[in-house]
Amino acid sequence: MAYLFPDSVLLIFCKAPVAGQVKTRLQPALNAGQAAAAHSQLTHFTLDRAFRQPLCPVHLYCAPDSGHPFFAQCAKDYPLTLLAQRGADLGERMLNAFVETLTTHRHAVLIGCDCPSLTIDDLRQAFLALQKGHEAVLGPAEDGGYVLIGLNAPQPNLFENMVWGNETVMTETRWRAASIKLKVYELAMQWDVDNIEDWQRFVRETYMPIAEHKEMLGSSLRNPE
Numbered sequence: 398m399a400y401l402f403p404d405s406v407l408l409i410f411c412k413a414p415v416a417g418q419v420k421t422r423l424q425p426a427l428n429a430g431q432a433a434a435a436h437s438q439l440t441h442f443t444l445d446r447a448f449r450q451p452l453c454p455v456h457l458y459c460a461p462d463s464g465h466p467f468f469a470q471c472a473k474d475y476p477l478t479l480l481a482q483r484g485a486d487l488g489e490r491m492l493n494a495f496v497e498t499l500t501t502h503r504h505a506v507l508i509g510c511d512c513p514s515l516t517i518d519d520l521r522q523a524f525l526a527l528q529k530g531h532e533a534v535l536g537p538a539e540d541g542g543y544v545l546i547g548l549n550a551p552q553p554n555l556f557e558n559m560v561w562g563n564e565t566v567m568t569e570t571r572w573r574a575a576s577i578k579l580k581v582y583e584l585a586m587q588w589d590v591d592n593i594e595d596w597q598r599f600v601r602e603t604y605m606p607i608a609e610h611k612e613m614l615g616s617s618l619r620n621p622e
Contacts, residue, residue, distance in 0.1 A: 398451055398476070402524045405453040405504040408494050410482065411440055412510075413465035420511075426593040437467065439590060440510040442603070444475050449517045452524065458482045458494050488556035495551045504528065506547035508536075512589040513599050515544055519584050523547045526582035533574055535567070536584040542566040544587045552579065 412419050420432040427435060447455055455477040459468045463479040472479050480497075484490035491507060498505040504527040508515060515536060523534040527547050533555070536545030541564030546555070554573050559566065574581045590596050 400451050400453045401521070402453040402504065402528070404502055405506070405524050405527070406498050406502045407447055407453055407455045407520065408458055408498060408505055408507040409443060409447065409455060409477075410458045410460070410490070410494075410507065410509050411443075411468075412436070412460045414440070414467050415465075420590075420596075422592045423596055427596070435590075435596060436510070439513065439599070440467075440471070442513055443508070443510045444471065444477070446515070446517055447520070448475055450521070452517070452520060454478065456480050456494075456498065458490075460490075487561045488559045491546070492551060492553055492556040495548055499548065499551055504547065504549055506534065506545060508545045509589070511591070512536075512538070512544040512587055513603065514587045514589075519545070519587075522584060523582075530580065531582040532579045533581045534584065535570065535574075535581060536587050537567045539586060539588045540564060540591060541568070542589075543570060544589050545584065546570075552577070 414433040414437045416429040416433040419436040423432040423435060455475070457468065457471060457477050458480050459465070460482040462481040468479055471477065480494075482490040483493045494507060495505055504524060506520065506523045506527070519536065523536070523545060524547070526534045527549055532549055533552065534545065534547035535543050538544045542562075543566060554577055555570055559569065571581070588595065588598070590599055
């Protein structure tokens with residue numbers, strides 16, 4: 398395949414869709430099974446977008462490992478590589494993924510599976526920024542975190558001893574990047590799916606009819622309108 402960025406890799410972090418272990422903040426509006434189905438749907442939405450253009454190779458970093466049948470099916474449906482996340486917390490897992498990837502490639506961009514506002518143009522913009530000499534790319538999120546980080550070299554200072562999952566992550570990351578004088582490029586603000594209001598926004602703003610979302614999740618999905 399002729400990639401637009403053959404020296405780059407897109408890293409996608411994803412948890413296995415196990416009921417009660419993913420998208421728990423969508424409950425009780427959705428039950429545990431529906432929340433897991435929502436996670437699966439967001440993952441497929443992310444993968445569809447990632448392969449909309451031949452940007453670069455894609456590595457799906459799986460948690461707790463790559464053995465769940467969902468990941469095997471993803472590897473059948475999309476031309477991606479399955480890898481296991483390694484590390485005690487999110488920061489260590491992300492850093493390890495960058496260390497592994499940047500030993501063989503010049504640029505890497507890492508995203509999750511729950512940011513439907515992130516477009517293929519945003520991904521292309523991130524890789525271009527890295528190609529043009531920026532040392533890091535960040536995609537800030539409305540909730541104070543970030544939905545994308547791209548690097549040309551591992552940067553442990555951006556990941557170690559970070560308190561994840563709060564509204565200060567992006568601010569802290571900016572400060573840390575400035576403290577080591579990284580040349581940073583920022584994408585436009587994005588939103589991700591953390592709670593039921595975000596899920597309802599996803600349902601409203603995607604092209605899939607609401608009826609199809611309801612059929613996928615079950616008839617008890619709350620009407621987003």
